[in-house]
Amino acid sequence: MKTFEGLSVQTKRSKRKTVSLQVLKEQNDHIVLFVKMPEYIDHEQLQTILEAKRSWILKAKETVLVRETTKAQWLSDYSIKQNGKLPFKGETVTLNFLLKVSNPNISVKGNDDEITVITHPYFRTYHSDLSLMLKDYYYKMAYKEFSGIIRNYSKKYGFKVNQLRIKDTKTRWGSCSAKMNVNLNWKLIIAPHRVYEYVIVHELCHLGCWNHSQQFWNRVAAILPDYKDRKDELKLDQPGRKCLPIPDQVPSFCLSSCIILKQD
Numbered sequence: 001m002k003t004f005e006g007l008s009v010q011t012k013r014s015k016r017k018t019v020s021l022q023v024l025k026e027q028n029d030h031i032v033l034f035v036k037m038p039e040y041i042d043h044e045q046l047q048t049i050l051e052a053k054r055s056w057i058l059k060a061k062e063t064v065l066v067r068e069t070t071k072a073q074w075l076s077d078y079s080i081k082q083n084g085k086l087p088f089k090g091e092t093v094t095l096n097f098l099l100k101v102s103n104p105n106i107s108v109k110g111n112d113d114e115i116t117v118i119t120h121p122y123f124r125t126y127h128s129d130l131s132l133m134l135k136d137y138y139y140k141m142a143y144k145e146f147s148g149i150i151r152n153y154s155k156k157y158g159f160k161v162n163q164l165r166i167k168d169t170k171t172r173w174g175s176c177s178a179k180m181n182v183n184l185n186w187k188l189i190i191a192p193h194r195v196y197e198y199v200i201v202h203e204l205c206h207l208g209c210w211n212h213s214q215q216f217w218n219r220v221a222a223i224l225p226d227y228k229d230r231k232d233e234l235k236l237d238q239p240g241r242k243c244l245p246i247p248d249q250v251p252s253f254c255l256s257s258c259i260i261l262k263q264d
């Protein structure tokens with residue numbers, strides 16, 4: 001079978017006992033239906049299985065299409081250039097470039113309204129340098145912002161955090177460990193304050209309560225009564241996933257892709 005509902009079908013047979021279906025976008029931008037199945041499944045059986053799962057496949061295809069369109073739109077809104085726009089703390093900040101003879105190479109500074117890249121007039125700036133510098137800037141801003149929030153909540157509620165680490169994780173917004181370390185994804189600094197504040201409170205409440213029991217959610221609710229709304233904004237804790245997954249449907253947090261793709 002080559003296609004099903006306009007999707008090219010890719011199959012992988014193995015010693016597995018069940019059939020698994022996935023609709024996903026490949027690197028060449030084609031959306032495919034990927035089927036993992038036992039070795040004994042023949043063409044007709046596969047056709048029957050896909051027919052039975054037709055509505056699920058159509059829904060999954062629609063989800064991927066919407067996600068990719070939204071992502072493309074989002075990426076086109078931001079760029080690294082003079083007066084370009086970048087996402088920061090739920091808002092858009094303006095990117096400026098400043099030439100300064102006293103600056104030996106590149107430095108980045110900014111506030112909640114703008115980010116300024118300062119370079120020496122003769123220093124050749126490459127897009128990759130800028131990307132790294134900006135990413136570094138976002139890391140620093142994330143650390144500054146999140147450590148301030150952790151300090152405030154620790155003071156008020158007695159949380160004991162050993163260390164905050166800002167990470168470049170692909171699948172999680174945040175996590176914590178028995179050593180009382182809190183790890184947070186740097187891309188959270190792109191989200192609105194109320195959203196990353198929720199992620200931080202969520203992780204703080206895990207210190208000493210390492211599950212998602214009712215007791216845990218009561219702890220979160222005691223601090224953030226509207227936590228459910230904030231949680232919805234991040235589309236967290238989907239069934240079967242671990243704590244605080246990064247949902248694919250929130251492309252607005254894909255800053256790294258933005259930096260890589262836009263080269264104006």
Ligand SMILES: [Zn+2]
Nearest residue numbers: 202206243244
């Ligand atoms: Zn959790």
